[in-house]
Amino acid sequence: xxxxxxxxxxxxxxxxxxxxxxRSTLADFLRQTLALTGTHTxxxxxxxxxxxxxxxGRVVHSCLMFAVQAGGSVIETVEGLTERAAIADLQxxxxxxxxxxxxxxxxxxxxxxxxxxxxxxxxTRDEIRDALSxxxxxxxxxxxxxxxxxxxxxxxxxxxxxxxxxxxxx
Amino acid sequence: xxxxxxxxxxxxxxxxxxxxxxxxxxxxxxVAGGQSLVPALALRLQAPQLLIDIAHIEALRGVxxxxxxxxxxxxxxxxxxxxxxLIARHAPLYHAAAPHxxxxxIRNRGTIGGSISHSDPASEFPAMTLAMGAELExxxxxxxxxxxxxxxxxxxFQTAIEPGELLVAxxxxxxxxxxxxxxxxxARRRGDYALVGCxxxxxxxxxxxxxxxxxxxxxxxxxxxxxxxxxxxxxxxxDEAAVAAAQALVGGDLDPPEDEHVPxxxxxxxxxxxxxxxxxxxxxxxx
Ligand SMILES: Cc1cc2nc3c(=O)[nH]c(=O)nc-3n(C[C@H](O)[C@H](O)[C@H](O)COP(=O)(O)OP(=O)(O)OC[C@H]3O[C@@H](n4cnc5c(N)ncnc54)[C@H](O)[C@@H]3O)c2cc1C
Ligand code: FES
Ligand code: FES
Numbered sequence: 193x194x195x196x197x198x199x200x201x202x203x204x205x206x207x208x209x210x211x212x213x214x215r216s217t218l219a220d221f222l223r224q225t226l227a228l229t230g231t232h233t234x235x236x237x238x239x240x241x242x243x244x245x246x247x248x249g250r251v252v253h254s255c256l257m258f259a260v261q262a263g264g265s266v267i268e269t270v271e272g273l274t275e276r277a278a279i280a281d282l283q284x285x286x287x288x289x290x291x292x293x294x295x296x297x298x299x300x301x302x303x304x305x306x307x308x309x310x311x312x313x314x315x316t317r318d319e320i321r322d323a324l325s326x327x328x329x330x331x332x333x334x335x336x337x338x339x340x341x342x343x344x345x346x347x348x349x350x351x352x353x354x355x356x357x358x359x360x361x362x
Numbered sequence: 363x364x365x366x367x368x369x370x371x372x373x374x375x376x377x378x379x380x381x382x383x384x385x386x387x388x389x390x391x392x393v394a395g396g397q398s399l400v401p402a403l404a405l406r407l408q409a410p411q412l413l414i415d416i417a418h419i420e421a422l423r424g425v426x427x428x429x430x431x432x433x434x435x436x437x438x439x440x441x442x443x444x445x446x447x448l449i450a451r452h453a454p455l456y457h458a459a460a461p462h463x464x465x466x467x468i469r470n471r472g473t474i475g476g477s478i479s480h481s482d483p484a485s486e487f488p489a490m491t492l493a494m495g496a497e498l499e500x501x502x503x504x505x506x507x508x509x510x511x512x513x514x515x516x517x518x519f520q521t522a523i524e525p526g527e528l529l530v531a532x533x534x535x536x537x538x539x540x541x542x543x544x545x546x547x548x549a550r551r552r553g554d555y556a557l558v559g560c561x562x563x564x565x566x567x568x569x570x571x572x573x574x575x576x577x578x579x580x581x582x583x584x585x586x587x588x589x590x591x592x593x594x595x596x597x598x599x600x601d602e603a604a605v606a607a608a609q610a611l612v613g614g615d616l617d618p619p620e621d622e623h624v625p626x627x628x629x630x631x632x633x634x635x636x637x638x639x640x641x642x643x644x645x646x647x648x649x
Binding site: 194 | 404417464551553
């Protein structure tokens with residue numbers, strides 16, 4: 193029983209195929225086997241949100257999933273989002289607004305913000321707080337995180353309006 | 363904490379899943395979204411030898427109208443319950459409850475079938491299953507059966523599902539023109555388990571209440587119907603006096619367990635307030 197099982201998945205655009213013990217969580221697999229340590233583990237029971245990753249287009253907890261369950265899936269970690277500059281504006285805004293101190297919660301915060309801002313429209317502050325309800329931060333008191341996300345939402349919206357105008361004018 | 367070692371199977375049909383479970387004896391566990399089971403394994407509250415991943419079984423998916431019933435596949439995720447137009451229209455209490463079920467990332471993986479099978483007494487979907495009078499379609503190696511919600515929730519984390527049996531789908535009788543409903547819960551933060559929650563479904567005919575289902579959760583071992591409060595509304599016009607009468611009875615309908623943070627008297631008080639608000643909402647919808 194419980195011998196390693198061969199699993200294949202796509203992680204940050206690369207095919208990965210290797211043997212995994214069934215009891216290894218996706219978080220441990222990413223951190224220990226693939227050395228992608230941007231995904232953090234805090235509570236390992238779905239409460240703190242430090243371990244969020246994108247699985248098949250949806251943000252989920254990598255501590256609440258075994259790596260074998262992700263066989264065949266497409267995974268993106270905070271490293272992947274960083275490399276393709278999908279969250280560069282969020283990272284800048286977090287930095288500018290001091291939305292991180294120790295930085296332990298930050299990958300999870302960025303994942304939640306990435307997911308929230310991929311929906312159309314500008315979320316209200318209450319909606320941002322609702323979205324962050326599963327992310328713990330022990331340092332900042334959240335206000336700066338909400339500010340940073342709100343600023344990016346506004347900037348992205350303004351940029352998309354400007355682009356629409358430009359296209360209409362061209 | 364890490365889960366104890368186990369082996370893993372991923373069947374692609376219901377029959378294959380049932381056979382795999384039977385071959386393993388009772389030391390196997392199905393996993394759907396894993397949002398209740400994985401934390402339980404990590405905390406070593408459970409340590410099955412075999413995990414049977416049912417998340418890839420096509421027959422457990424989909425939402426469709428079948429005559430007067432809405433069939434909701436067990437694997438329908440919480441985030442889909444939130445956005446599915448058929449559920450919003452025909453099983454509105456699930457739609458109303460969904461934003462209160464856990465946090466966005468948990469809703470992205472957790473399934474309605476997993477929530478109902480797990481049957482946490484503080485969970486929203488089991489209670490709304492009872493409030494809408496839904497039926498649960500269960501399958502075992504000997505065949506399929508449908509169990510009414512009123513007979514399904516037996517005790518703490520205990521349902522009519524027999525070991526090895528699978529919940530395939532939830533069948534909800536669709537909302538009819540005379541129906542009115544309302545849902546709300548009190549929780550410390552959005553997404554936390556409720557301190558007290560309630561869903562009401564009432565059927566009106568000529569301005570009078572013909573049927574009422576009032577279901578509370580987080581007040582006992584299972585979701586609970588407030589039978590006396592329901593009874594006192596039947597045949598009445600929903601006005602302030604009727605609301606007050608129902609509120610006066612609801613304390614006696616509930617038997618909240620001792621809880622250091624939220625004592626029974628406080629739960630009864632919150633239940634009365636909640637019922638007043640929900641019936642008030644329905645009263646205003648009606649006029
Ligand atoms: C931090 C946190 C907060 C949460 N807050 C809430 C909340 O506020 N409200 C709420 O309702 N829930 C909450 N949940 C639980 C969440 O909703 C789960 O998704 C849900 O309870 C279980 O669904 P699942 O698909 O993940 O089931 P799993 O975890 O995969 O399974 C749960 C149990 O059901 C069995 N099972 C699953 N599917 C079937 C089936 N089709 N047939 C037979 N047996 C089956 C499994 O064997 C297991 O015993 C929370 C979870 C976490 C981690
Ligand atoms: S480590 Fe996954 S939620 Fe805390
Ligand atoms: S910055 Fe330290 S936990 Fe959030």
